[in-house]
Amino acid sequence: MILSYIPIFFIDIFGSIFMIIFSFLCLLFAHELRIRDRNNVMNTYLLWVCYGLTGFAISRSVGHILKQILLMSEQPVLWSMIRPYSGAINSLMFVLVGSVTLFFERIWKVYQQISKDKKALQLAHEELIFLNQNLEQRVTERTEELALSEHKYRRIFEVSKDMILVTKKDGLIVDLNPAGRNILGYQDADSSLNGRRFQEFFTNQEHWNQILRTIEAQGSISNLEADLKHRDGTAIRSLISGSLDRGPLDEHDTIHFLVKDIGQKRLMEKQMAQAEKLASIGQLSAGIAHEINNPLGIILGYSQLLLRNEDNEEERQNDLRTIVKHARNCKLIVEDLLNFAREPEPKKSFIEIHGVIDEVLNFMQQHSDLDATQIISEFDHRLPPIELDEKQIKQVFINLIMNAQHAVGNNGTIKVTTKFNFTDNKLLINVIDTGYGIEKKNLSRIFDPFFTTKPTGKGTGLGLSVSYGIVKNHGGDILVESEPGKGSTFTVVLPVESASV
Amino acid sequence: MKPKIHIAGILLAVFYWVFIIPGQALATQGHGGIEGVYVHQFAHLFFIISMGSLIYWLREGGLVRGRGWKYIQYSAFFFVLWNLDTMMVHMLDDQFNIIQVESIGTLQIRINDVFNNDGLKIIYYFAKLDHLLCVPAIFFLYIGLKHLLKESGDDVTRQGPS
Numbered sequence: 327m328i329l330s331y332i333p334i335f336f337i338d339i340f341g342s343i344f345m346i347i348f349s350f351l352c353l354l355f356a357h358e359l360r361i362r363d364r365n366n367v368m369n370t371y372l373l374w375v376c377y378g379l380t381g382f383a384i385s386r387s388v389g390h391i392l393k394q395i396l397l398m399s400e401q402p403v404l405w406s407m408i409r410p411y412s413g414a415i416n417s418l419m420f421v422l423v424g425s426v427t428l429f430f431e432r433i434w435k436v437y438q439q440i441s442k443d444k445k446a447l448q449l450a451h452e453e454l455i456f457l458n459q460n461l462e463q464r465v466t467e468r469t470e471e472l473a474l475s476e477h478k479y480r481r482i483f484e485v486s487k488d489m490i491l492v493t494k495k496d497g498l499i500v501d502l503n504p505a506g507r508n509i510l511g512y513q514d515a516d517s518s519l520n521g522r523r524f525q526e527f528f529t530n531q532e533h534w535n536q537i538l539r540t541i542e543a544q545g546s547i548s549n550l551e552a553d554l555k556h557r558d559g560t561a562i563r564s565l566i567s568g569s570l571d572r573g574p575l576d577e578h579d580t581i582h583f584l585v586k587d588i589g590q591k592r593l594m595e596k597q598m599a600q601a602e603k604l605a606s607i608g609q610l611s612a613g614i615a616h617e618i619n620n621p622l623g624i625i626l627g628y629s630q631l632l633l634r635n636e637d638n639e640e641e642r643q644n645d646l647r648t649i650v651k652h653a654r655n656c657k658l659i660v661e662d663l664l665n666f667a668r669e670p671e672p673k674k675s676f677i678e679i680h681g682v683i684d685e686v687l688n689f690m691q692q693h694s695d696l697d698a699t700q701i702i703s704e705f706d707h708r709l710p711p712i713e714l715d716e717k718q719i720k721q722v723f724i725n726l727i728m729n730a731q732h733a734v735g736n737n738g739t740i741k742v743t744t745k746f747n748f749t750d751n752k753l754l755i756n757v758i759d760t761g762y763g764i765e766k767k768n769l770s771r772i773f774d775p776f777f778t779t780k781p782t783g784k785g786t787g788l789g790l791s792v793s794y795g796i797v798k799n800h801g802g803d804i805l806v807e808s809e810p811g812k813g814s815t816f817t818v819v820l821p822v823e824s825a826s827v
Numbered sequence: 828m829k830p831k832i833h834i835a836g837i838l839l840a841v842f843y844w845v846f847i848i849p850g851q852a853l854a855t856q857g858h859g860g861i862e863g864v865y866v867h868q869f870a871h872l873f874f875i876i877s878m879g880s881l882i883y884w885l886r887e888g889g890l891v892r893g894r895g896w897k898y899i900q901y902s903a904f905f906f907v908l909w910n911l912d913t914m915m916v917h918m919l920d921d922q923f924n925i926i927q928v929e930s931i932g933t934l935q936i937r938i939n940d941v942f943n944n945d946g947l948k949i950i951y952y953f954a955k956l957d958h959l960l961c962v963p964a965i966f967f968l969y970i971g972l973k974h975l976l977k978e979s980g981d982d983v984t985r986q987g988p989s
Contacts, residue, residue, distance in 0.1 A: 327948045331934045341958020348965040355972035362979050417870035424877030431884045
């Protein structure tokens with residue numbers, strides 16, 4: 327088949343020229359890319375591909391152009407000499423470009439990883455620079471925050487009214503707040519707590535063991551009631567909660583305790599119970615007294631009637647007198663009961679309390695066997711006249727002084743003092759005796775009606791009950807402190823109206 | 828200086844002995860004749876495989892989303908076609924001597940084939956126009972690089988002078 331050689335000739339010539347031109351342009355661009363970013367391995371790859379293709383383009387295209395020229399000029403021998411070189415270089419360039427390209431995937435992955443690491447490093451670098459630049463400010467801010475926080479919690483520790491205590495696991499006291507020192511009876515600056523252990527302050531060591539066992543098992547303990555020892559030896563009823571704070575090592579473990587002094591609360595609860603008991607007894611007594619009062623009146627009336635009509639027959643007259651006497655006694659007891667229970671409205675007037683007390687003391691000295699008893703009175707003369715029911719108050723003092731006289735017997739001291747407390751406008755009247763005191767078990771019962779430790783016939787057991795009722799009616803209170811063998815102190819607390827102040 | 832002159836002299840003598848006065852190589856295997864064509868064909872095959880793998884990894888790595896690498900992908904594709912074309916031409920004339928071409932005067936050629944098949948002659952004739960494939964291939968590479976360069980310039984502009 328005979329065909330035109332022109333298309334082959336021209337496409338070969340111009341194609342070769344284009345190949346050389348574009349291969350050089352590619353090489354130029356790849357070189358430029360490489361210059362712009364020498365660290366980019368992709369640019370290195372492209373540059374090597376372009377080197378290979380340019381080499382290929384030169385060898386092949388120059389070969390083709392020479393081929394056409396030599397064949398046209400009828401010099402096939404010369405072309406046959408050049409042809410193997412052109413072909414060999416072409417093969418070499420293919421292998422070069424192919425080899426570089428086959429590594430492309432690996433190069434690409436490496437490049438991706440490097441880029442990722444580079445970004446991460448850049449971010450870390452920027453963060454470091456930022457931190458470095460702001461470190462001082464951040465440290466200052468953190469320090470201020472820490473100082474504020476420390477101050478806040480230190481204040482809680484310092485001003486808490488409850489004991490806050492930090493100990494080691496073996497009970498060694500690490501830190502104790504001022505309230506805690508106060509509860510245990512120590513001064514703030516007192517160093518005698520150094521080296522002490524918390525268990526030393528327990529009256530019952532079993533409580534401490536129980537705390538340790540519970541904390542070991544559960545990590546904390548809540549509201550355990552236990553008695554702690556005050557410095558003066560008295561017991562402090564306390565409510566103890568604590569929790570374990572684990573440190574990095576066992577020896578760093580600490581226990582944080584919160585201890586509440588519930589002694590006052592318990593006392594108040596007792597007083598409340600006592601008041602409730604007395605109120606109940608009062609209601610009961612009032613009912614009984616009312617029922618007994620009428621028959622007693624009838625018995626007394628008829629006895630007196632019979633006595634009036636009785637002739638001078640001595641035996642019957644004596645019998646009737648005995649009936650009248652005991653009926654009157656019963657009536658007096660009933661009236662006392664009613665006084666205690668009915669809470670009659672006091673008939674108040676402004677009186678000088680010291681005058682009333684002196685009057686009672688004089689009366690008692692005249693009518694009782696107080697000659698051998700030393701009576702001391704110490705009055706606070708700043709006290710203004712106060713509004714009281716004089717008759718009822720006199721009865722209170724008579725009862726208290728009579729009890730004191732019974733307690734001291736023939737040889738002792740009774741001291742009556744008054745003190746006006748300006749801060750809460752209250753008058754405190756103490757009746758102090760050096761008698762045999764009241765046993766602890768009886769303290770809670772002394773205001774109960776008919777409770778008495780006196781021999782039969784010496785007292786009805788209504789004196790203190792009636793006094794309690796009277797003082798309560800005046801808005802006051804009666805407190806008692808007593809130690810067996812040393813004596814008792816009864817304190818009558820009476821409110822003083824602000825008008826009189 | 829003397830040792831350098833000696834070394835250069837030795838190298839020159841070796842070059843002269845190897846290339847200028849070739850004799851019969853009795854101790855080594857001969858590599859004349861058709862062996863060079865096979866090497867060239869294998870080089871084409873290697874080029875096809877490398878370009879194919881390039882296309883695969885460009886697509887796998889998502890690089891073809893950018894215009895620069897997309898054009899480089901086209902370039903690789905045209906290089907594959909060109910290699911197939913030239914391998915066929917080499918196979919027909921040099922490797923198996925199926926086609927013989929002779930010049931018959933000004934700008935005309937006669938194509939003969941062992942099968943006396945005109946279709947094969949026509950295919951061979953058009954296959955000889957291989958620049959129609961390799962020129963687009965290098966042109967796409969050129970455009971691709973140009974875009975990469977432009978994108979790189981944009982990046983540099985965005986980042987600002989360092």
